[in-house]
Amino acid sequence: MTTVIDGKQVAASIIETVKMAAASLEKQSGVKAGLAVVIVGDDPASHAYVNAKSKMAKQCGFKSVQHTLSAETTQQELAALVSSLNADPSIHGILVQLPLPKHLNSDPIIQSILPEKDVDGLHVVNAGKLATGDLETGLVSCTPAGAMVFVRRMHGEDLSGLSAVVIGRSNLFGKPMAQLLLNANATVTIAHSRTKDLPAVCRNADILVAAVGRPQMVKADWVKPGATVIDVGINRIAAPERGEGKTRLVGDVAFEEASNVAAVITPVPGGVGPMTIAMLMANTVIAGHRAAGQTPPKF
Numbered sequence: 001m002t003t004v005i006d007g008k009q010v011a012a013s014i015i016e017t018v019k020m021a022a023a024s025l026e027k028q029s030g031v032k033a034g035l036a037v038v039i040v041g042d043d044p045a046s047h048a049y050v051n052a053k054s055k056m057a058k059q060c061g062f063k064s065v066q067h068t069l070s071a072e073t074t075q076q077e078l079a080a081l082v083s084s085l086n087a088d089p090s091i092h093g094i095l096v097q098l099p100l101p102k103h104l105n106s107d108p109i110i111q112s113i114l115p116e117k118d119v120d121g122l123h124v125v126n127a128g129k130l131a132t133g134d135l136e137t138g139l140v141s142c143t144p145a146g147a148m149v150f151v152r153r154m155h156g157e158d159l160s161g162l163s164a165v166v167i168g169r170s171n172l173f174g175k176p177m178a179q180l181l182l183n184a185n186a187t188v189t190i191a192h193s194r195t196k197d198l199p200a201v202c203r204n205a206d207i208l209v210a211a212v213g214r215p216q217m218v219k220a221d222w223v224k225p226g227a228t229v230i231d232v233g234i235n236r237i238a239a240p241e242r243g244e245g246k247t248r249l250v251g252d253v254a255f256e257e258a259s260n261v262a263a264v265i266t267p268v269p270g271g272v273g274p275m276t277i278a279m280l281m282a283n284t285v286i287a288g289h290r291a292a293g294q295t296p297p298k299f
Contacts, residue, residue, distance in 0.1 A: 003264045005150050011274035014149065014299055015060065018281045021297040022061045025288055033288030034063035034091040035119070035280075038081060041071035041101045050097050053277055060281050063090060071101050078109055086114045092291050093119035093284035116290065119283040121145070121176065130179045137290075139283050144177040146275025147230050149299060151181070151207060154228050154264050159186035163204050167191045167218070167252070168211035173232060177209055198222075208262075210252035220257035228264040229253055232272050 022033050035057045039050045050066065057064035067081060078096075085094045094117045100106045110118075115125035121141035129138030140148075155162065164186040168174035174190060182188045191201050193212070202208055202222040208229045210218050215235035223229060233252030242248065251268030259265045266272055282299045289296035 002259045002262055003154075004259065005154075005264060005266045005271060007146075007150075007266060007271040007274045010149060010153065011146075011278035014275070014278040014282055015056070017297060017299065018060050018278075018285050021285045021289070025285070025292060025294060026061070029292040029294060031288055031292040032061070032063050032090070033093075033285050034065065034088075035093040035095065035284045036065040036067065036085045036088075036091045037095045037097065038067045038069065038078070038085075039097040040069045040073050040078060040104065043099075046097050046099075053095065053280060056277050056281055057284070060285070062281075062284060065091065073101075073104070075104055075108075078104060079112060082109060082112050086112075086117065089291075091117065092287040093117055093280075095120055095280065115139070116287060119280055119287060121283065122172070127171070127176070130176055130183075133183055135183065139287065140180065140279075141172060141176045142276045142279040142283065143173050143232060143272060144180055145279040145282070145299070147177060147209060147232060147272050148180045148184075149275060149279075150230055150266060150272075151228065152184070155207070157184065159184040159207070162186050162206040163189070164207040164209070165189045165191055165202050165205035166209045166211065167198070167202065168209075168213075168232070170211065173211045177211070177232075181207065181209075212252050214252055215250050216252070216254040218253040218258060220254065220261050223258050223261040225261050226263045227261070229258055229262040229266070230272065231255070231266050231268050234268060234273065 026032050037050050054064050054066045085091050094113045110122050115123045121139045126138045164181040166178045169192045178188050178190045199222045203224050211232035215237050231251035231253040236247045239246045239248040249269050286296040
């Protein structure tokens with residue numbers, strides 16, 4: 001029987017740990033973990049994400065601050081806001097919701113966040129710490145951190161002798177995911193759109209992670225029998241069976257057929273998705289502990 005990972009259930013267990021850690025931090029050191037979320041413009045999807053993050057931060061017992069800026073905000077105004085949040089000792093995590101409106105350059109903004117407050121794990125210092133195997137003082141990008149929780153729960157902390165293939169080489173997911181797997185002693189291949197004979201490369205994987213953004217690209221014959229398949233893709237496709245103009249969400253893996261071959265698989269939706277916000281909360285409580293000189297919890 002194939003195990004289908006319930007991302008909502010795993011995310012809920014992470015959130016429980018975060019709540020307990022936040023309460024104990026406040027009790028022991030008087031420090032309330034603080035998360036500031038910044039959103040610019042009126043993209044409805046971004047607003048939905050940000051509202052979910054702010055709501056979850058409150059549920060975790062954090063100080064939750066949301067800055068909603070107009071689409072006309074200048075680069076200088078946004079930079080000044082980030083600078084003021086950097087200087088605010090009650091804020092331990094700063095998140096600038098991407099994408100920003102076209103006239104703003106997101107990279108200098110992200111890199112201006114203090115690395116110890118960069119709960120999205122996108123600062124070059126945090127990327128560098130992950131690349132050099134320093135998981136004790138850096139912060140890891142939320143989606144790969146969440147995917148790695150699944151891998152550890154299925155295979156344990158030590159992946160020695162296991163072969164892992166990550167399809168996708170983005171800075172946001174593919175590269176950090178590969179680093180996390182490597183750190184846990186897996187033998188890692190990073191594959192992408194220019195990889196020769198991609199299906200053959202994937203068939204070697206004991207752990208196959210798909211993050212390419214192409215709906216249902218990974219077919220059953222790409223999957224090694226008994227493999228663990230982590231699907232990070234979120235793609236909207238037409239679903240005429242639901243009515244005219246209707247759509248549905250699918251991953252990068254052809255779930256129905258791949259689940260006949262894999263031993264463990266994550267669904268879309270309801271797999272990696274819920275983990276992203278949970279790991280954002282985890283990073284915030286970790287940052288709060290470090291700022292207070294306390295040992296952070298492990299996730």
